[in-house]
Amino acid sequence: xxxxxxxQNIIKSEPAASMKKESKKETNEIVDNKIPxxxxxxEVSQQKRIDFLRHKTGxxxxxxxxxxxxxxxxxxxGNIEQYIGMTKIPTGIIGPILVQGKYAKGDFYxxxxxxxxxxxxxxxxxxxxxxxxxxxxxxxxxxAIQRAPSFKFQTLIEATEFAIWVQDFIPIFKEIVKKTSxxxxxxxxxxxxxxxxxxxxFEYSTGEAAGQNMVTICTNAICNYxxxxxxxxxxxxxxxxxxxxxxxxxxxxxxHVRGKKVSAESIIPNKIIKETLNTTxxxxxxxxxxxxxxxxxxxxxxxxxxxANGLTAMFLATxxxxxxxxxxxxxxxxxxxxxxxxxxxxxxxxxxxxxTIGGGTWLATQKDCLDxxxxxxxxSARKLAEIMAATILGGELSIAAAMASHDFxxxxxxxxRSRQK
Numbered sequence: 001x002x003x004x005x006x007x008q009n010i011i012k013s014e015p016a017a018s019m020k021k022e023s024k025k026e027t028n029e030i031v032d033n034k035i036p037x038x039x040x041x042x043e044v045s046q047q048k049r050i051d052f053l054r055h056k057t058g059x060x061x062x063x064x065x066x067x068x069x070x071x072x073x074x075x076x077x078g079n080i081e082q083y084i085g086m087t088k089i090p091t092g093i094i095g096p097i098l099v100q101g102k103y104a105k106g107d108f109y110x111x112x113x114x115x116x117x118x119x120x121x122x123x124x125x126x127x128x129x130x131x132x133x134x135x136x137x138x139x140x141x142x143x144a145i146q147r148a149p150s151f152k153f154q155t156l157i158e159a160t161e162f163a164i165w166v167q168d169f170i171p172i173f174k175e176i177v178k179k180t181s182x183x184x185x186x187x188x189x190x191x192x193x194x195x196x197x198x199x200x201x202f203e204y205s206t207g208e209a210a211g212q213n214m215v216t217i218c219t220n221a222i223c224n225y226x227x228x229x230x231x232x233x234x235x236x237x238x239x240x241x242x243x244x245x246x247x248x249x250x251x252x253x254x255x256h257v258r259g260k261k262v263s264a265e266s267i268i269p270n271k272i273i274k275e276t277l278n279t280t281x282x283x284x285x286x287x288x289x290x291x292x293x294x295x296x297x298x299x300x301x302x303x304x305x306x307x308a309n310g311l312t313a314m315f316l317a318t319x320x321x322x323x324x325x326x327x328x329x330x331x332x333x334x335x336x337x338x339x340x341x342x343x344x345x346x347x348x349x350x351x352x353x354x355x356t357i358g359g360g361t362w363l364a365t366q367k368d369c370l371d372x373x374x375x376x377x378x379x380s381a382r383k384l385a386e387i388m389a390a391t392i393l394g395g396e397l398s399i400a401a402a403m404a405s406h407d408f409x410x411x412x413x414x415x416x417r418s419r420q421k
Contacts, residue, residue: 035082041073049084063088071364079360089113091317091369092120097127097394098135101386103379107131110391111369112313122402123310126394129276129401130266136390138264140382142257144187145211145353147219148201150241151226151234159196162232166200167191169229173202173222180221183207184214192243199241208381210259210321210355212246245351247323249301249330258327259353260382262389265346268397273343277401281343284397287404288335304333307349310395314388315354318373319366324353333396347393354388356380 036052037045054061064085073083092114096107110127112120130136153159170189177186188203202222204215220239227237240246245253252258270281277284295303308329315322331349338344356375360366370376375384 038082041077041083043073046073046083046085049082053084061085079363089316090115091365093372094120094124094127094391094394096131097387097390098131099138099387099390100135101138101140101383101390103140103383104138104386104390108373108387108390110314110387111317111372112310113316113369114309114313116309119309119313122398123313123391123395125276125401126396126398127391129268129272129397130390130394132272132276133266133268136264136266136393138262138386138390138393140260140262140385142261143205143259143382144203144257145206145215145259146201146203146244146246147215147239148192148199148241148243149219149223149237149239150243151198151200151237153196153198153232153234156193156196158232159193159198162230162234163191163193163198165231166198166226169226172225176221176225177204177218180218181214183209184211184218186218197241199243201243206355208356208378209358210324210353210381212321212324212353213358216240245327247321247326249327251301253327253351254302254330254332256350258351259324260385261348261350262352262385263346263348264386264389264393265344266393266397267338268343268345270341270343273401277398277405279401279405281337281341283404284343284400285335285337287400288333291400302330302332304329304331304347305396305399307331307333307347307392307396310392311352311388314391317366317369318354318356318375318384319360319363319370320354321359327351328353333393335400345393345397347389347396349385349389349392352385352388354381354384356384 036048050061053059064087071086076083090113091111093109093111095109097110098107099105112123114120151162153162167189173189174186177184183206185205186202187205190201190203192199192201202215202219204211204218206214216239223237223239227233245258268281273279273281273284291305292303308325311325311328312322314320315325328349328351330351331347333345333347335343335345355361356370361370370384373384373387375387
């Protein structure tokens with residue numbers, strides 16, 4: 001088919017001189033748009049980036065670039081790149097919440113960083129109700145963090161032979177991990193075969209660290225050994241086949257464990273529910289049943305009210321990887337009325353990825369928040385997990401009571417609306 005004359009003229013014609021100049025201008029603009037001092041952690045580079053943004057946006061940026069103690073660029077290597085300053089999030093405190101755990105025992109004041117009005121008040125009310133009821137039993141049951149490399153072969157037969165071969169080398173893999181990390185321990189290896197693809201699910205314990213980077217480095221060392229020794233060479237392999245559940249809600253994590261699996265429970269007398277929560281155990285349980293139906297109809301993974309609210313606030317305050325809330329908020333809340341009209345409530349968080357060393361836990365304000373909780377030293381990561389689960393239980397109780405009593409809207413109207421013009 002013959003092209004229209006106008007298209008043929010465009011194809012044949014040379015770019016106009018003005019277009020050539022514009023192209024050169026665009027090239028210069030791309031260079032000018034490059035953020036200065038990439039992969040540099042000096043104060044000079046930080047200032048260049050701030051000046052660059054001021055020029056580009058026309059804004060003063062005095063708040064984000066303000067000088068803060070312990071926020072010098074060279075102290076933040078390993079936490080952030082292309083640093084310009086601090087984004088400040090208000091931090092409040094709730095409690096005391098009484099925790100009866102294996103690692104967390106006693107009263108705790110829990111720091112929570114948020115900009116959502118009414119959140120601190122709600123969790124504080126839940127902490128009060130549970131404390132008046134004798135506290136929260138919170139137990140860290142299991143811990144494991146996974147990395148799941150994927151190996152593709154020519155055929156299913158090759159994939160199967162590889163899967164059989166690799167199982168004989170688990171003791172060697174454990175030795176590789178010992179040489180690679182001071183804290184990581186390889187605890188299990190599971191295998192998943194899909195056609196000609198094999199996924200190896202390496203499971204670790206990582207001491208007081210959350211451990212995502214640790215297990216990635218250890219798994220890479222194992223994979224290098226596998227590629228060097230395997231009698232069947234894969235066509236291609238990747239360090240993660242998107243099977244581990246890293247930073248996403250999965251049914252696998254819900255039914256097993258990723259990070260720390262923690263379960264907590266409390267029995268709230270109906271008298272305290274009336275006096276402190278302005279409702280009854282029966283109404284709270286009725287709301288919970290309604291929320292179960294809604295969760296099922298919406299296709300939710302797990303069953304809970306607002307785990308993400310409390311977890312995000314505690315993650316920010318204590319220097320956790322906030323993106324892990326995507327998986328950590330994957331859990332179950334259960335409520336039922338007992339024979340004496342008291343309320344039984346439990347929460348289970350099977351994928352609570354938290355630690356007390358590494359990552360953002362070294363930052364000055366986050367370290368202060370961990371110190372408030374007394375979370376340092378051996379067993380501190382499990383202790384933190386038990387405190388978080390107890391706090392989440394209080395939050396679930398409080399929001400269910402607010403829904404049951406119709407106080408939810410009033411609380412957000414009074415506490416969640418900015419008074420600033």
